[in-house]
Amino acid sequence: MPIKKPRGVPDILPGETDRWQHLERVVRELAHVYGYQEIRTPIFEFTELFQRGVGEGTDIVAKEMYTFNDRRGRSLSLRPEGTAAVVRAFIENNMYTWPQPVKLYYIGPMFRYDRPQAGRYRQFHQFGAEVFGSTEPGVDAEVIELLLRFYKILGLKGLSLEISSVGCPECRKELTDSLVSYIRPQTAGLCKDCRDRVDRNPLRLLDCKEPGCKELLREAPTPLDFLCLSCSAHFAALRQELLALKISYNINPHMVRGLDYYTGTSFEVILPGIGAQSAIGAGGRYDNLVKTCGGPPTPGVGFAVGIERTLLALEEQGIEFSGDTQPGVFVVAVGEDAVRHALRILQALREAGIRADRDHANRGLKAQLKQAHRRGVKWVVIVGEEELSRGTAALRAMDTGEQVEVNESELIPRLRAWRA
RNA sequence: GUGGAUGUAGCUCAACCGGUUAGAGCGCCAGACUGUGGAUCUGGAGGCUGUGGGUUCAAAUCCCAUCAUCCACCCCA
Numbered sequence: 001m002p003i004k005k006p007r008g009v010p011d012i013l014p015g016e017t018d019r020w021q022h023l024e025r026v027v028r029e030l031a032h033v034y035g036y037q038e039i040r041t042p043i044f045e046f047t048e049l050f051q052r053g054v055g056e057g058t059d060i061v062a063k064e065m066y067t068f069n070d071r072r073g074r075s076l077s078l079r080p081e082g083t084a085a086v087v088r089a090f091i092e093n094n095m096y097t098w099p100q101p102v103k104l105y106y107i108g109p110m111f112r113y114d115r116p117q118a119g120r121y122r123q124f125h126q127f128g129a130e131v132f133g134s135t136e137p138g139v140d141a142e143v144i145e146l147l148l149r150f151y152k153i154l155g156l157k158g159l160s161l162e163i164s165s166v167g168c169p170e171c172r173k174e175l176t177d178s179l180v181s182y183i184r185p186q187t188a189g190l191c192k193d194c195r196d197r198v199d200r201n202p203l204r205l206l207d208c209k210e211p212g213c214k215e216l217l218r219e220a221p222t223p224l225d226f227l228c229l230s231c232s233a234h235f236a237a238l239r240q241e242l243l244a245l246k247i248s249y250n251i252n253p254h255m256v257r258g259l260d261y262y263t264g265t266s267f268e269v270i271l272p273g274i275g276a277q278s279a280i281g282a283g284g285r286y287d288n289l290v291k292t293c294g295g296p297p298t299p300g301v302g303f304a305v306g307i308e309r310t311l312l313a314l315e316e317q318g319i320e321f322s323g324d325t326q327p328g329v330f331v332v333a334v335g336e337d338a339v340r341h342a343l344r345i346l347q348a349l350r351e352a353g354i355r356a357d358r359d360h361a362n363r364g365l366k367a368q369l370k371q372a373h374r375r376g377v378k379w380v381v382i383v384g385e386e387e388l389s390r391g392t393a394a395l396r397a398m399d400t401g402e403q404v405e406v407n408e409s410e411l412i413p414r415l416r417a418w419r420a
Numbered sequence: 421g422u423g424g425a426u427g428u429a430g431c432u433c434a435a436c437c438g439g440u441u442a443g444a445g446c447g448c449c450a451g452a453c454u455g456u457g458g459a460u461c462u463g464g465a466g467g468c469u470g471u472g473g474g475u476u477c478a479a480a481u482c483c484c485a486u487c488a489u490c491c492a493c494c495c496c497a
Binding site for chain 1: 492
C-alpha cells in the first residue's frame with residue numbers, strides 16, 4: 001500500500017506553483033514598496049507562546065493546534081497563525097530598540113487541525129504584515145491600504161472592506177455584561193449554537209449567520225456603543241484617514257475577532273463566491289500583545305491574508321497568470337556522436353541562461369520532436385550526422401515549422417534575439 | 421468535534437434487478453513515416469473496483485467498519 005498524504009494537506013504541483021510564485025512575487029514587491037521588511041520565524045514554537053498570545057480560550061488554541069512534545073518533554077506547537085511568533089521575535093531580538101515603528105511582513109505555512117472544506121486546509125499559507133511601535137491611526141490606514149492594494153494588483157474584483165473597533169479591554173467589560181443582559185430574556189429565540197454562546201462567548205452572538213438570531217440581535221449593543229473616549233477618537237481618526245486615501249468601507253459593528261489579542265481597530269476583506277469562507281484577509285490592532293508576551297508595552301497593528309483563498313478567488317474570477325518556467329528550447333540529436341556533441345550544445349545553452357532540455361529516453365528523431373512538441377517548447381535545435389560534419393545545427397521554430405541551418409556559433413545569439 | 425454526498429485505468433465517466441474475462445473517450449507508449457512534431461489510421465501497456473470484514477452459489481453492485489475527497493456546521497485566513 002502506497003503511503004498517502006495526511007488529510008487536508010494538498011500537494012501543490014507544477015503548473016499551480018507558477019501561480020504561487022507569481023503571488024509571492026507580488027507580495028514581496030508590494031511589501032518593499034510600502035517599506036516593510038521580511039521576517040522569517042520558525043514554523044513551530046513553544047506551545048505557551050500561542051496560549052498566551054492568541055488566547056487559551058480561543059478555538060484555535062483550545063482545539064485546533066498541532067501540539068507535540070519534543071525529546072525532552074517540552075510542549076511545542078506548529079504555528080496556527082503568524083502574529084504571535086512575530087511578536088515573540090520582536091521581543092527576543094530587542095526590536096523595540098530599532099527605529100520605530102518597525103514594519104515587518106511574512107509569508108509562509110500555518111497549521112490548524114480543522115475539518116477541511118472549500119478554502120480551508122490543515123496546512124495553509126498566509127501573507128501578513130505587522131507594524132510595531134505606533135498608535136497612529138494613519139498606520140492602521142496604511143496597513144489597510146497595503147492589504148487592498150495587494151488584491152488590486154492581482155486583479156481581484158468585488159471585494160468589500162469592513163471595519164470596526166472592538167475597543168480596549170476596559171470598553172469590552174461593560175459590553176459583555178450589557179450584551180448578555182440584552183439577550184438573556186430572548187434566548188428562546190436563538191439557534192442552539194447561540195444559546196451556547198450566551199455563556200461561553202457572548203460576543204460571537206453578534207456575527208451569527210442564522211436569520212432568526214440576526215433579527216434578535218439587530219438592536220443589540222455592539223462594541224462600537226461602548227468605546228471609551230480614546231478608542232472612539234482613534235476609530236474616528238482612522239475613518240478620516242481612509243477618507244483621505246479614498247478607501248471606501250462599510251462599518252460593521254457586528255464584526256467579531258476570533259483571536260484574543262485584538263484591541264481597537266479591526267477589519268476584514270470580504271469576497272463572496274469562494275465557498276462558505278468569505279474572509280480572504282483580516283486584521284486589526286493589538287496594542288497589548290507585546291506586553292502580554294513579556295515585552296515592553298508596544299502597540300501593534302497588522303493583517304493576514306489567506307493565500308489559498310486568494311488563489312481560489314482568482315481562479316473563480318478567471319484571472320490567469322502567465323507562468324513561464326518551462327524550457328523554451330529542446331535539443332534533439334540522433335546518432336551516438338551527435339548525441340555526445342548535442343550534450344555540449346545543451347550545456348552551452350544553459351550556461352547562457354537559456355532554458356533548455358533534451359530527450360532522456362533514447363528516442364528516435366521523430367519521437368524526440370514529439371516530446372519537444374508536448375513539452376510546449378518554442379525552439380528545437382537538431383543535431384544529426386550531417387550537421388555534425390558541417391559544424392552546424394538545424395534550428396526549428398515549433399509554431400511555424402520553419403527550419404534553418406545555422407552555424408553553431410550563431411545558435412545562442414539567434415535564440416536570444418528570437419526570445420526577445 | 422457534528423452532519424451530508426462520493427470513492428471503478430493517469431484523467432472524465434460507463435457496467436440493467438447482484439450473474440461469465442469490468443468497458444469507452446481522452447491521455448500515455450509504439451507503428452504506418454529507417455532525418456522531422458501537431459492531423460489521420462492501427463496496435464500496445466495500464467485495474468485486487470480506496471482499504472478491511474460480512475451476506476451470497478456468485479459482489480464494482482447489498483451490509484458494517486475504516487481511510488480519503490468534496491460540501492456544510494462549529495471556527496477561521
